[in-house]
Amino acid sequence: MDSGPGGASRGFEWRLALRYLTTRRREGPVAFVTLLCTVGVAMGACALVLGLALARGMQGDIRQRLLANNPHVIVAPAFGRPAYDVAEAEEVTKHVVEVAGVEAASPFAHEFGVLRSELMPRGRPVELYGVDPMAEDRVMGLASQATRLGWARLLDDARFAAEAQPASSTEDAAEPLTLDELKPPPKPPAVLLGEELARHLGVLPGDVVRILSFDEVLTPVGALPMRPRAFEVAGLLHTGFPEQDEIVAVAVLARLSGGRAVPIEGLHVAVNDPASAPEVARRIEQHLGKEHRVTDWTQRFARLFAAFRWEKLIMVLAIGLIGLVAGFNILTILTLNVTARVADIGILSALGASPAAITRIFRWMGLLLGALGTAGGIVAGIAGAVLLDHFQVIHLDPQVYFVAYVPFRVVASDIVVVAVAMLVVSFLTTLPPARAAARLDPVVALRNA
Numbered sequence: 307m308d309s310g311p312g313g314a315s316r317g318f319e320w321r322l323a324l325r326y327l328t329t330r331r332r333e334g335p336v337a338f339v340t341l342l343c344t345v346g347v348a349m350g351a352c353a354l355v356l357g358l359a360l361a362r363g364m365q366g367d368i369r370q371r372l373l374a375n376n377p378h379v380i381v382a383p384a385f386g387r388p389a390y391d392v393a394e395a396e397e398v399t400k401h402v403v404e405v406a407g408v409e410a411a412s413p414f415a416h417e418f419g420v421l422r423s424e425l426m427p428r429g430r431p432v433e434l435y436g437v438d439p440m441a442e443d444r445v446m447g448l449a450s451q452a453t454r455l456g457w458a459r460l461l462d463d464a465r466f467a468a469e470a471q472p473a474s475s476t477e478d479a480a481e482p483l484t485l486d487e488l489k490p491p492p493k494p495p496a497v498l499l500g501e502e503l504a505r506h507l508g509v510l511p512g513d514v515v516r517i518l519s520f521d522e523v524l525t526p527v528g529a530l531p532m533r534p535r536a537f538e539v540a541g542l543l544h545t546g547f548p549e550q551d552e553i554v555a556v557a558v559l560a561r562l563s564g565g566r567a568v569p570i571e572g573l574h575v576a577v578n579d580p581a582s583a584p585e586v587a588r589r590i591e592q593h594l595g596k597e598h599r600v601t602d603w604t605q606r607f608a609r610l611f612a613a614f615r616w617e618k619l620i621m622v623l624a625i626g627l628i629g630l631v632a633g634f635n636i637l638t639i640l641t642l643n644v645t646a647r648v649a650d651i652g653i654l655s656a657l658g659a660s661p662a663a664i665t666r667i668f669r670w671m672g673l674l675l676g677a678l679g680t681a682g683g684i685v686a687g688i689a690g691a692v693l694l695d696h697f698q699v700i701h702l703d704p705q706v707y708f709v710a711y712v713p714f715r716v717v718a719s720d721i722v723v724v725a726v727a728m729l730v731v732s733f734l735t736t737l738p739p740a741r742a743a744a745r746l747d748p749v750v751a752l753r754n755a
Contacts, residue, residue, distance in 0.1 A: 352683040355688060378576055402573060632731070668736060679728070683728075
């Protein structure tokens with residue numbers, strides 16, 4: 307074991323560094339600057355913890371909302387291939403649910419058009435989805451987004467469609483309309499409207515709306531725009547995204563086109579673990595073959611989450627400047643300590659302390675300052691994040707930011723990153739003053755003390 311002055315063990319350096327930091331000698335300015343240095347490191351660590359918790363909270367909340375209102379994976383025919391018919395959609399669904407990691411799958415069709423009401427004859431743009439309500443609920447939790455009575459009315463409409471309207475093939479969709487099909491239905495199909503869309507149209511549950519679709523239908527005189535269809539507003543939808551609530555509407559797939567067969571555009575798929583969606587999508591594509599196109603949520607929202615990553619990086623770099631400033635404070639306080647303890651350095655050198663031992667003393671001083679400030683800043687940051695999130699202190703406009711308040715989420719890995727980063731900065735800033743102390747000539751140091 308290496309020995310220090312007076313036969314002390316090798317660990318004398320950090321004990322002496324701790325004594326220098328806690329000494330009660332008359333060093334008022336140095337002690338005050340040391341305290342400010344510790345506070346500066348704590349502020350840097352606290353700011354980093356709060357910044358990372360803010361980024362995690364905002365991105366995590368938006369990601370959770372996106373995954374709650376969008377399928378994890380979408381299976382559709384490959385480009386250039388026709389839409390599925392009912393039998394083909396059932397066959398594809400059967401194969402998809404056999405893939406490991408898949409929780410549920412639901413067929414869907416959708417069309418764009420203009421939805422009109424008596425109070426809003428000019429209408430509003432709408433994206434109308436046709437789904438199997440129970441299957442869609444297993445995939446995206448449709449029941450949790452709909453009003454209770456609206457959901458019950460949609461289920462009734464699905465049962466009516468199953469009992470009264472047998473499935474037909476897509477070839478029937480190209481046939482001319484028959485007299486029976488021209489007869490008005492006994493009751494309009496049910497539709498769920500986004501709450502913002504319903505507000506713009508001025509409708510309530512029980513009112514009738516009409517959709518003018520941009521799709522075309524084949525007739526004896528050629529392709530003509532699909533005739534307006536009436537729907538009864540069964541209830542409202544609240545997806546958590548005002549932009550989506552302004553355009554979305556959901557109806558029963560079998561009732562979407564007044565009893566005619568609806569080409570099924572694809573399947574919404576839910577997986578057990580959303581993080582594994584890319585891997586599950588690859589397995590589905592391998593299982594189904596190249597005739598089908600499979601996309602997962604990381605592909606559909608790639609630009610959004612890339613922007614999140616850049617935003618988080620820029621914010622961390624900006625806040626990290628506080629940590630660098632705190633590091634320079636450590637360099638300053640160690641330089642002052644070297645100047646104030648020239649006599650002590652000379653005595654230690656005269657007693658046999660090596661330059662490496664003196665270097666370690668001041669390195670330990672910087673690391674102890676950094677560790678104390680980092681620990682205090684992390685504790686303050688965690689406490690602040692928990693309180694800010696619990697009491698929802700920072701409120702936002704949900705119409706702009708998707709969330710009603712700023713959420714904070716503390717993650718253990720972020721705490722480790724902050725602690726390591728602050729300690730590395732603290733260590734690096736100790737090198738210049740520690741080397742300067744080690745290069746002091748003991749004779750000159752004692753003469754100038």
